[in-house]
Amino acid sequence: MSTKSINTIVDRRDGKLAMAHFYVAFIALAIGGLAGLLQTLVRSGKYELPWGIGYYQVLTVHGVVLGLVLTTFFIMGFQLAAVSRTSGALTDKQRMTGWIGFWLMTIGTVMAAVMILLNEASVLYTFYAPLQAHALYYVGLTLVIVGSWIDGAALIMAYASWRKANPGKPSPLLTFMAIVNTLLWIVATIGVAATVLFQLLPWSLGLVERVDVLVSRTLFWYFGHPLVYFWLLPAYMAWYAIVPKIIGGKIFSDSLARMSFILFLLFSIPVGFHHQLMEPGIDPAWKFLQVILTFLVIIPSLMTAFSLFATFEMFGRSKGATGLFGWVKKLPWGDARFAVPFIGMLAFIPAGAGGVINASHQLNQVVHNTIWVTGHFHLTLATSVILTFFGISYWLVPHLTGRVLTKAMNKLAIIQAVIWAIGMTFMSGAMHAAGLLGAPRRSSFSTYGGSEQAAEWIPYQVAQAVGGSILFLGIILMLYIFINLAFFAPKGEQEFPVGEVADAAEKTPMVFENWKLWIGITVLLILFAYTIPFIDMIQNAPIGSKGYKFF
Amino acid sequence: MHIHKFEKIWLIFGITTLLVFLSVIGVSAFYLGNQPPSCLATINPEKVDTTAPFDKPGLKKVEGKEWDYELVFVASAFAYNPGQVEVPKGAKVKVIATTKDVIHGFEVAGTNINMMLEPGFISEYVTTFDKAGEYLIVCNEYCGVGHHMMSSKIEVVE
Structure with missing residues (x-):
C-alpha cells in the first residue's frame, strides 16, 4: 500500500525549497542580464565601463551567473517541484537533503562571485588553464556542483521511494524525466569535478607547479556539452508533459517521450571533442567519431519536434479544425503558459540547424570561436530554454506561493516574450552574420589596428547593442512579473498542469526504468569515445604549464 | 512499442538525411583530406x-x-x-x-x-x-x- 498521496498541489514545504532556488535564479538573471547589456554596449564602441571595471570581469560574471547559476538553480527548483507534484511530497529526510544541496550551491555561488568581483577570477566560466584564478573561485564552483549532486540525491531518493511504493509500475513521466536529467548531470559533472579537484585546485594552491592543459580542457568539455542538454531537457519536460495539458490536449506518446530522454542520456556525453575540433594533440579520427555521436542526438530532437506538433495538430482537429494548417488557429495564443514556450520552440529550429553546422568537423573551421557561436547559444539557451523557463515560472511561481497569474500579468508575459524575440533577432542575427565575417567571440571592442576587415564587423556590433538593450528591457519586465507572482499577485490556486497520455497510446514498457542497462550503455559509450584518446594524451603529454594571471 | 506511421516516415527521412550528411563530411575528411587542424607534435x-x-x-x-x-x-x-x-x-x-x-x-x-x-x-x-x-x-x-x-x-x- 502506498503511504504517499499524490496531490495536485505541491506540498507547501517542498514549494518553499523550490522557491528558494528560484529566488537565487532570478537574482542571477538580474545581475547576469545587466552584465550582458554592458558587454554589448562596450562592444559597440560607443561606451566604456566606469570605475576601472574590466570587460572580461563582466564577461566572467555573465557566463558564470547565467550559464551556471541561473540554470542550475532554476532546473533543480523546477525538478524538485515536478517530482513532488507527480510522485508525492518529499519525506522530511529528502527535503532536508534538498536544503543542504541548496545552501551548498548558494555558498559556492557567493564565494565564486566575491572572487570575480575582486578581479581574482577573470577567467570566464570555462576557466581554461593555464590562466589561473584564485583557489576560492575553484572551491566555490566545486561547491555549486557538489550542492547540485546533493539536490539530485534528494530527487533520486524521492524516485526510489515512489518505485518502492508502486512496484511494477512505470514512474510518473515528469519524475522519470527529472531523474534522467539528474543522472545526465551527475555523469557529466564528474569530468569538471575531476579537473577542478585533481588539477586546478592543487595547482592554484601551489601544491603542484604545473598543469596538463589538454587533459584539463578535455575533462571540461566532457562536461561542457552535456551541460547544454542539462539545460535543454527541463524545457523538453515542459514541452512534452506540461504544454499539452495547458492547451487542453494530450501527450502524444508516453513511451516515445521516455525513449527520447534515454537517447539524450546516451548520446549527449561522449561528444565533447566537437568543442575541440580545432585543437592540436587529438587525432582527427577520434574527433570524427565524436562528431558522429554528436549527430545521433538529432534523432531524439526529430522525435521531439514530431511529438509536439502532433499534439498541437491533434488538439486543433479535435476542436474542429480543417485543412492542412487550420489547427494552428485553434491553439491558445492568448495564454502565456503556452505562447511563451512556443516562441522558444520556434527558436529551436534555427538554433538546432546552427548546432549541426558547428559540430560538422571541418565546417567548424569557419565559425569556431567566432561570435557566430555566441549567436548560436543565445538562440538555444537564451531563447528556447530561457523562454520555456519563463513560461514555467508563470504558473509554477504562483502555484508555489498560493497566488494566481492575473490577466494583466498574462498579457505582460506575452509582451515580454515578443520583446525577447525581437531583441534576440537583432542580437543573435547580428552575431551570426559578424561571425561569418570572422569577428571573434569573447572580445572587447577593438579596431585591430585600423584593419578594414574589423571595420566591417562594427555595424553588426552596434546591432548587437540594440538587440542587447531590447533584451534588457525584457529582463526588467520578467523580473517585474516574477516579483508580482512571488509577493503581490492575488491569493488563489494556480494549477500545476500535468499532461495525460492520449487514449490511443499504449502501456509504457518497464525497460525504460532499467537504470543498470541505460547507465551501463552510457558508460560503455563514454569509454569507447574517450579511453584511447585519453591514453594518447597522457602518454604523449608535453611538459605541463605554470599558472598565468593575465587579468 | 507503437510508433505512428507518420512518425516512422519522418524519422526514416531524418535519419537518411543524417547519414547522407555524415557521409559527405566523412568523405571530405578521410578521402579528400579535409581534416581539422590536429597536429600531434609537442614542444616545451x-x-x-x-x-x-x-x-x-x-x-x-x-x-x-x-x-x-x-x-x-x-x-x-x-x-x-x-x-x-x-x-x-x-x-x-x-x-x-x-x-x-x-x-x-x-x-x-x-x-x-x-x-x-x-x-x-x-x-x-x-x-x-x-x-x-x-x-x-x-x-x-x-x-x-x-x-x-x-x-x-x-x-x-x-
Whole structure:
C-alpha cells in the first residue's frame, strides 16, 4: 500500500525549497542580464565601463551567473517541484537533503562571485588553464556542483521511494524525466569535478607547479556539452508533459517521450571533442567519431519536434479544425503558459540547424570561436530554454506561493516574450552574420589596428547593442512579473498542469526504468569515445604549464 | 512499442538525411583530406624561442615538400611574431604556430585558417592563398586583459 498521496498541489514545504532556488535564479538573471547589456554596449564602441571595471570581469560574471547559476538553480527548483507534484511530497529526510544541496550551491555561488568581483577570477566560466584564478573561485564552483549532486540525491531518493511504493509500475513521466536529467548531470559533472579537484585546485594552491592543459580542457568539455542538454531537457519536460495539458490536449506518446530522454542520456556525453575540433594533440579520427555521436542526438530532437506538433495538430482537429494548417488557429495564443514556450520552440529550429553546422568537423573551421557561436547559444539557451523557463515560472511561481497569474500579468508575459524575440533577432542575427565575417567571440571592442576587415564587423556590433538593450528591457519586465507572482499577485490556486497520455497510446514498457542497462550503455559509450584518446594524451603529454594571471 | 506511421516516415527521412550528411563530411575528411587542424607534435613551451622552427618566425621557402612555403608564428600575451608578413599569391603554405604562455587562438579572418594554440603543442594547417589582399589574424580564444589587442596581418601580394 502506498503511504504517499499524490496531490495536485505541491506540498507547501517542498514549494518553499523550490522557491528558494528560484529566488537565487532570478537574482542571477538580474545581475547576469545587466552584465550582458554592458558587454554589448562596450562592444559597440560607443561606451566604456566606469570605475576601472574590466570587460572580461563582466564577461566572467555573465557566463558564470547565467550559464551556471541561473540554470542550475532554476532546473533543480523546477525538478524538485515536478517530482513532488507527480510522485508525492518529499519525506522530511529528502527535503532536508534538498536544503543542504541548496545552501551548498548558494555558498559556492557567493564565494565564486566575491572572487570575480575582486578581479581574482577573470577567467570566464570555462576557466581554461593555464590562466589561473584564485583557489576560492575553484572551491566555490566545486561547491555549486557538489550542492547540485546533493539536490539530485534528494530527487533520486524521492524516485526510489515512489518505485518502492508502486512496484511494477512505470514512474510518473515528469519524475522519470527529472531523474534522467539528474543522472545526465551527475555523469557529466564528474569530468569538471575531476579537473577542478585533481588539477586546478592543487595547482592554484601551489601544491603542484604545473598543469596538463589538454587533459584539463578535455575533462571540461566532457562536461561542457552535456551541460547544454542539462539545460535543454527541463524545457523538453515542459514541452512534452506540461504544454499539452495547458492547451487542453494530450501527450502524444508516453513511451516515445521516455525513449527520447534515454537517447539524450546516451548520446549527449561522449561528444565533447566537437568543442575541440580545432585543437592540436587529438587525432582527427577520434574527433570524427565524436562528431558522429554528436549527430545521433538529432534523432531524439526529430522525435521531439514530431511529438509536439502532433499534439498541437491533434488538439486543433479535435476542436474542429480543417485543412492542412487550420489547427494552428485553434491553439491558445492568448495564454502565456503556452505562447511563451512556443516562441522558444520556434527558436529551436534555427538554433538546432546552427548546432549541426558547428559540430560538422571541418565546417567548424569557419565559425569556431567566432561570435557566430555566441549567436548560436543565445538562440538555444537564451531563447528556447530561457523562454520555456519563463513560461514555467508563470504558473509554477504562483502555484508555489498560493497566488494566481492575473490577466494583466498574462498579457505582460506575452509582451515580454515578443520583446525577447525581437531583441534576440537583432542580437543573435547580428552575431551570426559578424561571425561569418570572422569577428571573434569573447572580445572587447577593438579596431585591430585600423584593419578594414574589423571595420566591417562594427555595424553588426552596434546591432548587437540594440538587440542587447531590447533584451534588457525584457529582463526588467520578467523580473517585474516574477516579483508580482512571488509577493503581490492575488491569493488563489494556480494549477500545476500535468499532461495525460492520449487514449490511443499504449502501456509504457518497464525497460525504460532499467537504470543498470541505460547507465551501463552510457558508460560503455563514454569509454569507447574517450579511453584511447585519453591514453594518447597522457602518454604523449608535453611538459605541463605554470599558472598565468593575465587579468 | 507503437510508433505512428507518420512518425516512422519522418524519422526514416531524418535519419537518411543524417547519414547522407555524415557521409559527405566523412568523405571530405578521410578521402579528400579535409581534416581539422590536429597536429600531434609537442614542444616545451618555455623553450619555444630556441626550438626550430620557432627560433626564426616568418615566411620561409622550402624545397621537396608538398607545400612551397612554411609560415611560422609564435604567439604570446598579447602579440604574434611576426606582426605582419607578406605571402606571394597562389603559394601553397604550411602555417606552423605555437604559444609561449596561455592558450591563444589563431584565426585568419576571411579564410578557413582557424586553430587553437595550446602550450606544449604545435598547430599546423596547409592552405593556398589564392586571393590577393590583406588578411587580419585575430586571437579568438580569451587570453587575458589584452586579448582584443592581439592581432597580426598577412598580406597576399601578386
